[in-house]
Amino acid sequence: xxxxxxxxxxxxxxxxxxxxxxxxxxxxxxxxxxxxxxxxxxxxxxxxxxxxxxxxxxxxxxxxxxxxxxxxxxxxxxxxxxxxxxxxxxxxxxxxxxxxxxxxxxxxxxxxxxxxxxxxxxxxxxxxxxxxxxxxxxxxxxxxxxxxxxxxxxxxxxxxxxxxxxxxxxxxxxxxxxxxxxxxxxxxx
Amino acid sequence: xxxxxxxxxxxxxxxxxxxxxxxxxxxxxxxxxxxxxxxxxxxxxxxxxxxxxxxxxxxxxxxxxxxxxxxxxxxxxxxxxxxxxxxxxxxxxxxxxxxxxxxxxxxxxxxxxxxxxxxxxxxxxxxxxxxxxxxxxxxxxxxxxxxxxxxxxxxxxxxxxxxxxxxxxxxxxxxxxxxxxxxxxxxxxxxxxxxxxxxxxxxxxxxxxxxxxxxxxxxxxxxxxxxxxxxxxxxxxxxxxxxxxxxxxxxxxxxxxxxxxxxxxxxxxxxxxxxxxxxxxxxxxxxxxxxxxxxxxxxxxxxxxxxxxxxxxxxxxxxxxxxxxxxxxxxxxxxxxxxxxxxxxxxxxxxxxxxxxxxxxxxxxxxxxxxxxxxxxxxxxxxxxxxxxxxxxxxxxxxxxxxxxxxxxxxx
Numbered sequence: 001x002x003x004x005x006x007x008x009x010x011x012x013x014x015x016x017x018x019x020x021x022x023x024x025x026x027x028x029x030x031x032x033x034x035x036x037x038x039x040x041x042x043x044x045x046x047x048x049x050x051x052x053x054x055x056x057x058x059x060x061x062x063x064x065x066x067x068x069x070x071x072x073x074x075x076x077x078x079x080x081x082x083x084x085x086x087x088x089x090x091x092x093x094x095x096x097x098x099x100x101x102x103x104x105x106x107x108x109x110x111x112x113x114x115x116x117x118x119x120x121x122x123x124x125x126x127x128x129x130x131x132x133x134x135x136x137x138x139x140x141x142x143x144x145x146x147x148x149x150x151x152x153x154x155x156x157x158x159x160x161x162x163x164x165x166x167x168x169x170x171x172x173x174x175x176x177x178x179x180x181x182x183x184x185x186x187x188x189x
Numbered sequence: 190x191x192x193x194x195x196x197x198x199x200x201x202x203x204x205x206x207x208x209x210x211x212x213x214x215x216x217x218x219x220x221x222x223x224x225x226x227x228x229x230x231x232x233x234x235x236x237x238x239x240x241x242x243x244x245x246x247x248x249x250x251x252x253x254x255x256x257x258x259x260x261x262x263x264x265x266x267x268x269x270x271x272x273x274x275x276x277x278x279x280x281x282x283x284x285x286x287x288x289x290x291x292x293x294x295x296x297x298x299x300x301x302x303x304x305x306x307x308x309x310x311x312x313x314x315x316x317x318x319x320x321x322x323x324x325x326x327x328x329x330x331x332x333x334x335x336x337x338x339x340x341x342x343x344x345x346x347x348x349x350x351x352x353x354x355x356x357x358x359x360x361x362x363x364x365x366x367x368x369x370x371x372x373x374x375x376x377x378x379x380x381x382x383x384x385x386x387x388x389x390x391x392x393x394x395x396x397x398x399x400x401x402x403x404x405x406x407x408x409x410x411x412x413x414x415x416x417x418x419x420x421x422x423x424x425x426x427x428x429x430x431x432x433x434x435x436x437x438x439x440x441x442x443x444x445x446x447x448x449x450x451x452x453x454x455x456x457x458x459x460x461x462x463x464x465x466x467x468x469x470x471x472x473x474x475x476x477x478x479x480x481x482x483x484x485x486x487x488x489x490x491x492x493x494x495x496x497x498x499x500x501x502x503x504x505x506x507x508x509x510x511x512x513x514x515x516x517x518x519x520x521x522x523x524x525x526x527x528x529x530x531x532x533x534x535x536x537x538x539x540x541x542x543x544x545x546x547x548x549x550x551x552x553x554x555x556x557x558x559x560x561x562x563x564x565x566x567x568x569x570x571x572x573x574x575x576x577x578x579x580x581x582x583x584x585x586x587x588x589x590x591x592x593x594x595x596x597x598x599x600x601x
Contacts, residue, residue: 029346033523038473060456
């Protein structure tokens, strides 16, 4: 089984602890000059979201998490569930609203997202870094105002609202960065 | 995961102000030592010898460009150097400039024969061995600004390549070493006019630094407001005060208990009987952050089991004549009243290698030219090594060592 030694520890590493998958969200190297090297880590449980503090000494190792990452397209939302389909196997996966989190704001039918599976159960999903959404409603902007530092809320076709520059109009297609939720630019059809 | 911003990777991670501060510190440091009659020396960073320490891992370097069968297996390191120079006379052996060339050079066909043991040179973890050979050869007070290398040491306070300022001073007591360290620190970290260095203020504010400047943040104190002479606390006093235990008399079981009582998260694989491991854990988690808050602090008289290359004073209990300097909870320097007895060095080397083997680490050569120098007679001396990059960090208000290096490891 794959494992990581302490010298490979870094933020973002996905490891297995007591049967659960965890992601390393912090790893601090401390060492008294003539003493034992220690790695002080924070690990988040990918199933429960709980955070653990763990200290390791050099030479320790952690098993790699038994997870798979698949590309799946978003099919539809059914009350509190989001249904995706694996692009290769056509198998369908359901994620809860909690697992999807804020990413619902970007989800449009057919959008290809990355889904992490543990024992073939979906645990997290990540939308593409950039998505294009259509503005369905916003206050009219002052013509000719090209300033980007003045923003107004714009409601898009997923039902979410994003702050956009004043010149954005209803019907515009806008590009949003899903990692920050920031407006990037207007795009043509 | 290449993004356009990686184009900036060629640039230094330190600001020009910080790089100028580095240069200024180097200059002032040299003035400090020169004014006190120290001779600046340069010793090999690539050497056939290396310090044998349980927790220091040197980079091994393959010297010949022609790879050799069986090289790199690690097995040769365990033969403790016996195969080198059968029995050189002490004079030849630690002479700073030995001549490895054959008497008549005409017939050399294999350049490797010029190198005593080509598969086993090391990048130095400190210039300690070579500097002590100079002492044994009659050097008097010496200092070196050395680039040194330690494997697997990377973090906010660590870079695998870093700068050590190391100095040796003939003399009998640890006191002179502590005094000089205090003077140097005071000189470099003194406030300029009414403006203290930004360092501690930033350490106190920045949540990212909570692991290094935790104590500063808690007390809101700034060590550099009142640099002054360093204050002193013995290892024993510090453990009694901050951890409620006597580090010299507590047995391993009591240390494990104390770790639990203090709520310290311990590695699951720590052997219960590893006293020094538990002491280190308590030091890192509950003591360091209290040291050097009001002013620089010297922590002294370490447990005899952590003597490294320091002399042991046979008090009851015996203690290692060793100290460390702390500022804002950060370890800046480490000093010894130097071990002089070659037999004792042999015993410690063997013990360190036994621990390394038990931890599945490569054993390091136990024979060295330092042993030969000690057999010929090393004068009583104190030696101190100071982490130059960390000193600049404190003065610059940096929370990561990368901020004071032009090109840290990930951009090297």
